[in-house]
Amino acid sequence: EDKVVQSPLSLVVHEGDTVTLNCSYEVTNFRSLLWYKQEKKAPTFLFMLTSSGIEKKSGRLSSILDKKELFSILNITATQTGDSAVYLCAVEATGNQFYFGTGTSLTVIP
Amino acid sequence: NAGVTQTPKFQVLKTGQSMTLQCAQDMNHNSMYWYRQDPGMGLRLIYYSASEGTTDKGEVPNGYNVSRLNKREFSLRLESAAPSQTSVYFCASSPARVKAFFGQGTRLTVV
Numbered sequence: 001e002d003k004v005v006q007s008p009l010s011l012v013v014h015e016g017d018t019v020t021l022n023c024s025y026e027v028t029n030f031r032s033l034l035w036y037k038q039e040k041k042a043p044t045f046l047f048m049l050t051s052s053g054i055e056k057k058s059g060r061l062s063s064i065l066d067k068k069e070l071f072s073i074l075n076i077t078a079t080q081t082g083d084s085a086v087y088l089c090a091v092e093a094t095g096n097q098f099y100f101g102t103g104t105s106l107t108v109i110p
Numbered sequence: 111n112a113g114v115t116q117t118p119k120f121q122v123l124k125t126g127q128s129m130t131l132q133c134a135q136d137m138n139h140n141s142m143y144w145y146r147q148d149p150g151m152g153l154r155l156i157y158y159s160a161s162e163g164t165t166d167k168g169e170v171p172n173g174y175n176v177s178r179l180n181k182r183e184f185s186l187r188l189e190s191a192a193p194s195q196t197s198v199y200f201c202a203s204s205p206a207r208v209k210a211f212f213g214q215g216t217r218l219t220v221v
Contacts, residue, residue, distance in 0.1 A: 006152075034210075043153075043200075043212055088152065090210075097168075098143070098202075098210055102152035 002027045006089050006101035014109050017079050021104045023089030024071040033065055033072050036088040038103070043088055046074070079108045113137065116201050116213035123191040123220045131186040131216050133201030139211075141204045142184035143168075144176060146197040147215075153200065159184055191220045 004025045013019055025033065032050045036043035047056045049065035049072060056063050060079075065072045076083055086103040093099065114135045123129055135142065140161045145153040145168075155168030157176040165176050173195060175187045184203075188195060196219050204210040 045211075090153075097158065098155070098204075100145075100153040 002091075002093065002099050004089055004091050004099045004101040006087075006104050008104060009102065010105040010107070012107045012109060013079055015079060015081060017108075018075065018077045019079060019106060021074040021076075021087050021089075021106070022071065023073070023101055025089075025091045025099070026070065027091040027093050027099055029094035030067070030091060031094060032092045034090045034092065034098075035063055035072070035074050036090065038086045038088055039084075046087075076106075079106075081108050081110055084108045114201055114203050114211050114213040116199075116216050118216060119214065120217050121219070123188075123218065125192060125220060127191050128187065128189050129191065130188075131199055131201070131218075132183070133185065133213060134183045135201075135203040135211070136182065137203060137205070137211065138181065139203040139205045140181070142178065143202045143204070143210065144174070144184065144186045145200045145202065146170065146195075147200060148197050156186065156199075191218075193220045196220045 007022045032048050034048050035046040047063045052067040060077045063074045084107050086105050088103045089101040090098045117132045143158045144156040147153050154170050156174050159165045159178040162181045177185050199216045201213040202210040
């Protein structure tokens with residue numbers, strides 16, 4: 001059965017801390033792995049990863065994929081209260097299907 | 111550019127009532143999806159449509175029907191709503207091999 005597992009389920013940190021969110025997957029016919037940030041409404045896209053070992057960066061956020069060990073991490077440095085959200089990991093498989101993890105709920109305390 | 115538009119944004123139904131959630135995208139994407147999101151469950155796929163005229167069941171299709179009316183529109187119907195269908199529903203669309211674009215969601219409460 002195809003599945004995507006995220007950890008931790010929730011995390012509370014102080015502003016300025018660095019956090020690492022994990023996503024492991026078992027999905028046949030893997031095509032890409034995506035990270036989304038969800039605040040109150042629809043998820044917004046962060047990164048799409050297709051190749052192992054190539055880090056994607058956007059400001060204080062970065063992500064990397066390991067296709068051999070079947071996982072990805074999302075790093076957020078110097079966290080701010082605006083980073084508080086649920087972070088979703090999804091894997092795209094052949095046939096344009098997406099499998100989502102349950103998300104990691106991040107709370108950043110001032 | 112509106113992207114993915116869902117209507118309505120909020121809905122309260124009584125058990126046994128029926129309703130249709132509408133979704134339209136203006137990005138000429140082939141694939142469209144309906145998800146539901148429940149606390150602690152993440153997003154779960156209800157149905158998807160890889161192209162106009164085709165639909166396939168996802169992870170949790172029971173109690174739902176869909177219709178891909180044309181390339182732009184993909185509707186989700188609840189024939190006889192149940193309290194277990196209280197959830198937030200997201201429609202999404204995607205061109206081949208690229209990220210999915212989401213609508214803003216429909217919060218449905220079945221009482």
